[in-house]
Amino acid sequence: xxxxxxxxxxxxxxxxxxxTVSRALRNSPLVNEAxxxxxxxxxxxxxxxxxxxxxxxxxxxxxxxxxxxxxxPTNDDSDINPFFLSMLGSITRACAxxxxxxxxxFQQASDDWHADFEDSNKADGLILLGYGDYVDYEEKLxxxxxxxxxxxxxxxxxxxxxxxxxxxxxxxGGIEMTEHLIKKGRTKLAFLGSxxxxxxxxxxRYKGHCQSLxxxxxxxxxxxxxxxxxxxxxxxxxxxxxxxxGEPFDAICAACDLIAIGAMRALQEHGISIPEQVxxxxxxxxxxxxxxxxxxxxxKQDTQLAGELLVGTLLDLISGEEVxxxxxxxxxxxxxxxxxxx
Amino acid sequence: xxxxxxxxxxxxxxxxxxxTVSRALRNSPLVNEAxxxxxxxxxxxxxxxxxxxxxxxxxxxxxxxxxxxxxxPTNDDSDINPFFLSMLGSITRACAxxxxxxxxxFQQASDDWHADFEDSNKADGLILLGYGDYVDYEEKLxxxxxxxxxxxxxxxxxxxxxxxxxxxxxxxGGIEMTEHLIKKGRTKLAFLGSxxxxxxxxxxRYKGHCQSLxxxxxxxxxxxxxxxxxxxxxxxxxxxxxxxxGEPFDAICAACDLIAIGAMRALQEHGISIPEQVxxxxxxxxxxxxxxxxxxxxxKQDTQLAGELLVGTLLDLISGEEVxxxxxxxxxxxxxxxxxxx
DNA sequence: CTGAAAGCGCTTACAG
DNA sequence: CTGAAAGCGCTTACAG
Numbered sequence: 001x002x003x004x005x006x007x008x009x010x011x012x013x014x015x016x017x018x019x020t021v022s023r024a025l026r027n028s029p030l031v032n033e034a035x036x037x038x039x040x041x042x043x044x045x046x047x048x049x050x051x052x053x054x055x056x057x058x059x060x061x062x063x064x065x066x067x068x069x070x071x072x073p074t075n076d077d078s079d080i081n082p083f084f085l086s087m088l089g090s091i092t093r094a095c096a097x098x099x100x101x102x103x104x105x106f107q108q109a110s111d112d113w114h115a116d117f118e119d120s121n122k123a124d125g126l127i128l129l130g131y132g133d134y135v136d137y138e139e140k141l142x143x144x145x146x147x148x149x150x151x152x153x154x155x156x157x158x159x160x161x162x163x164x165x166x167x168x169x170x171x172x173g174g175i176e177m178t179e180h181l182i183k184k185g186r187t188k189l190a191f192l193g194s195x196x197x198x199x200x201x202x203x204x205r206y207k208g209h210c211q212s213l214x215x216x217x218x219x220x221x222x223x224x225x226x227x228x229x230x231x232x233x234x235x236x237x238x239x240x241x242x243x244x245x246g247e248p249f250d251a252i253c254a255a256c257d258l259i260a261i262g263a264m265r266a267l268q269e270h271g272i273s274i275p276e277q278v279x280x281x282x283x284x285x286x287x288x289x290x291x292x293x294x295x296x297x298x299x300k301q302d303t304q305l306a307g308e309l310l311v312g313t314l315l316d317l318i319s320g321e322e323v324x325x326x327x328x329x330x331x332x333x334x335x336x337x338x339x340x341x342x
Numbered sequence: 343x344x345x346x347x348x349x350x351x352x353x354x355x356x357x358x359x360x361x362t363v364s365r366a367l368r369n370s371p372l373v374n375e376a377x378x379x380x381x382x383x384x385x386x387x388x389x390x391x392x393x394x395x396x397x398x399x400x401x402x403x404x405x406x407x408x409x410x411x412x413x414x415p416t417n418d419d420s421d422i423n424p425f426f427l428s429m430l431g432s433i434t435r436a437c438a439x440x441x442x443x444x445x446x447x448f449q450q451a452s453d454d455w456h457a458d459f460e461d462s463n464k465a466d467g468l469i470l471l472g473y474g475d476y477v478d479y480e481e482k483l484x485x486x487x488x489x490x491x492x493x494x495x496x497x498x499x500x501x502x503x504x505x506x507x508x509x510x511x512x513x514x515g516g517i518e519m520t521e522h523l524i525k526k527g528r529t530k531l532a533f534l535g536s537x538x539x540x541x542x543x544x545x546x547r548y549k550g551h552c553q554s555l556x557x558x559x560x561x562x563x564x565x566x567x568x569x570x571x572x573x574x575x576x577x578x579x580x581x582x583x584x585x586x587x588g589e590p591f592d593a594i595c596a597a598c599d600l601i602a603i604g605a606m607r608a609l610q611e612h613g614i615s616i617p618e619q620v621x622x623x624x625x626x627x628x629x630x631x632x633x634x635x636x637x638x639x640x641x642k643q644d645t646q647l648a649g650e651l652l653v654g655t656l657l658d659l660i661s662g663e664e665v666x667x668x669x670x671x672x673x674x675x676x677x678x679x680x681x682x683x684x
Numbered sequence: 685c686t687g688a689a690a691g692c693g694c695t696t697a698c699a700g
Numbered sequence: 701c702t703g704a705a706a707g708c709g710c711t712t713a714c715a716g
Contacts, residue, residue, distance in 0.1 A: 057709065
């Protein structure tokens with residue numbers, strides 16, 4: 001392994017000062033055109049790369065963003081919700097586009113947060129992503145805020161905290177999934193997903209669901225709501241309870257696609273046909289959704305837009321610009337699980 | 343935002359020298375117990391975090407690994423094969439376990455590689471992951487080798503290059519998927535997936551497939567092999583060609599699950615029943631595989647083990663230990679797409 | 685066990 | 701447009 005070249009080596013070869021090399025390599029307009037070209041040629045020849053540790057140390061910025069992905073602690077961590085994996089992909093791409101590197105870290109909600117990333121100057125800012133018990137997070141978020149850490153989170157808007165969030169308009173999404181079912185002639189709609197402030201995204205979807213029910217002259221039947229968190233298994237369990245409960249239903253709104261897929265399994269095991277006997281709508285539009293049988297009608301969250309907004313907003317925040325919490329409009333993707341399209 | 347504390351601030355407060363602070367914070371045995379505790383308490387109180395840029399610059403190591411994920415350039419980059427996303431997850435976890443940070447970067451196969459990560463001292467080593475045209479990669483791999491970069495790749499073993507790879511035993515996997523079909527009484531097996539050195543993983547699976555055919559007294563019918571790369575769409579196209587080709591077949595080996603899923607769609611569109619008329623096996627065992635209809639029998643690659651091996655091997659390599667290319671044994675996961683279990 | 689000092693490789697005022 | 705010099709915040713010989 002060869003010794004790594006430094007800017008001094010280049011300076012020596014080029015017959016200029018090290019300062020000039022540094023400037024030339026960063027395309028400073030202060031450097032003479034010809035000098036710059038010469039220096040860059042030598043740098044290339046020597047396979048020189050700026051030492052990031054040195055340059056970051058000196059300039060006190062890292063051009064790196066850290067992504068903290070929270071896994072549901074009830075989950076064994078081998079399965080991350082595919083929705084978040086998809087977000088990870090779009091965030092990575094958005095960072096690359098802006099010339100930032102991305103440090104990825106999976107966290108347990110219970111962990112001591114590695115908010116150190118910014119404190120230790122490894123990252124200029126943080127993106128927080130993942131479901132989890134919001135109530136548990138809150139104090140940590142406040143701590144981050146206190147420390148003056150630059151961060152943006154994915155999720156439901158929080159009213160009384162000056163948090164910058166990018167999230168889906170879950171309330172609107174809840175309305176759309178419900179509306180669609182009602183238009184299909186369903187009247188006894190169940191909702192599978194936790195309805196509490198511990199899971200604000202789901203709660204918002206549920207509230208949208210309830211509002212749509214009311215707007216369409218239907219009543220909210222508490223006996224048709226069952227809690228479930230994030231997983232296929234939870235969806236399966238909730239659907240089993242729903243079936244066992246005996247309360248008649250002809251449609252299910254699932255708070256996320258994984259829950260919908262679990263519900264699908266439960267329905268199939270009980271010989272209940274989809275969509276003939278029970279129509280089903282999910283939320284997220286993960287890749288799997290188009291491969292289930294029948295293909296799942298769902299509310300899509302635009303992960304690409306989300307990634308760009310998350311990164312863009314964080315960078316604005318870091319550079320001291322005015323930023324604000326943004327809601328992304330959901331989009332109903334109609335497939336087969338609620339009957340054929342009209 | 344408060345000023346960040348430095349080790350000098352702590353030294354001042356503790357009434358010791360900065361060197362001692364540095365030692366105490368790294369739990370050096372050279373420091374007196376009481377002194378260390380005092381220093382650590384002050385550090386905590388001041389919310390002090392070691393500046394990684396400074397410490398990395400000085401110690402010339404970063405405790406960071408970079409993961410380069412290659413996207414198939416023919417793909418619009420919004421979809422990364424879920425198999426790699428799953429690998430990403432397991433690698434992230436393996437890094438965390440070892441106390442390393444992970445820098446993630448998506449690359450186009452055509453890009454100038456950011457092998458800079460190591461050159462620029464941002465990472466101590468690289469993990470290379472992703473399908474792509476191997477032939478295109480080769481010269482870049484050689485360049486990495488020449489530079490003395492520490493890296494480990496996921497994929498098929500390469501014979502004439504001193505590359506360290508971690509990969510699945512694709513040949514064995516090809517045998518197992520084929521054997522299973524033959525045991526189910528199928529005799530006219532098609533193979534969907536590129537059979538060329540441009541896609542060595544697929545090629546190895548194909549070779550295993552052919553060998554199994556021969557071992558069981560069946561002939562390899564070239565008319566039943568169709569090229570396809572990595573995607574659902576490619577699988578769909580290949581299956582359509584297979585069907586249109588007119589050569590009779592009663593089973594399909596798909597080189598990856600996405601291809602299998604595409605083939606499934608083609609078969610269903612043509613009114614061909616699975617598994618009655620045609621049995622189907624995939625490769626990878628992505629999460630979707632258990633949600634298709636019928637559920638997909640497939641050859642599982644153990645991503646968790648893969649992640650641990652990739653990270654562990656890379657760290658060994660960095661610390662100068664002897665390392666070697668390792669093959670992970672595949673595992674057949676039997677579901678419904680080849681008929682009910684015996 | 686502790687401290688004074690050098691130095692990792694850059695960027696950036698400052699002076700010309 | 702260019703150079704000499706300071707300094708980012710640590711770690712690590714070196715000396716005691």
